[in-house]
Amino acid sequence: MSRFLSLRLYPSNIFSVTEHDDGVECKHGQTECLGNIIELCAAHLYPDPKIYLGFAMCLSHKYRDIPKHELVEDCALEHSVDFVALNNCASQDHGAFGMGLLRQSVERSAAANITKSCTVSHEATGYAA
Numbered sequence: 824m825s826r827f828l829s830l831r832l833y834p835s836n837i838f839s840v841t842e843h844d845d846g847v848e849c850k851h852g853q854t855e856c857l858g859n860i861i862e863l864c865a866a867h868l869y870p871d872p873k874i875y876l877g878f879a880m881c882l883s884h885k886y887r888d889i890p891k892h893e894l895v896e897d898c899a900l901e902h903s904v905d906f907v908a909l910n911n912c913a914s915q916d917h918g919a920f921g922m923g924l925l926r927q928s929v930e931r932s933a934a935a936n937i938t939k940s941c942t943v944s945h946e947a948t949g950y951a952a
Contacts, residue, residue, distance in 0.1 A: 847922070847929050857913070858882065858889035860921040863928055864912035865904055878902040 849855040862882065866875040881898035888894040899906040913921040 847925055854890055856925060858886075859928070860913050860925050861890055861895060861909060863924040864909050864921060867924060868908055868912060869904060874902055874904065878904050 847856060849859065862875070862879045865878045869875045869878075878898050878901075881901055882889050882894065885894055895909065896906050898904070899909060912924075915921065
């Protein structure tokens with residue numbers, strides 16, 4: 824299937840670009856931003872969608888518990904994601920690396936005019952739904 828379909832994770836679809844909060848304000852607050860950073864770090868560390876999307880879906884099943892340590896660790900174990908590597912990614916450079924991933928995701932979402940979660944888009948046609 825990967826020959827025909829390319830999946831990419833852009834979890835920060837409900838956001839505001841700001842002059843504070845490192846340039847990003849998530850609709851549901853800082854815990855949502857941290858959850859998005861964790862998902863983006865998984866995608867960064869494990870580019871295979873079978874791994875990072877499984878991990879993201881595991882978190883989403885208990886979205887009210889994101890970013891609790893126990894949930895993240897359980898989902899990481901279930902999907903063969905290194906919890907320590909996730910933590911290092913999110914906290915690298917005093918959190919600047921993870922915030923950079925979030926900011927890039929927000930910028931891509933804004934450029935694609937994505938305003939809803941979940942949005943599926945088709946690159947060749949520009950169609951988004």
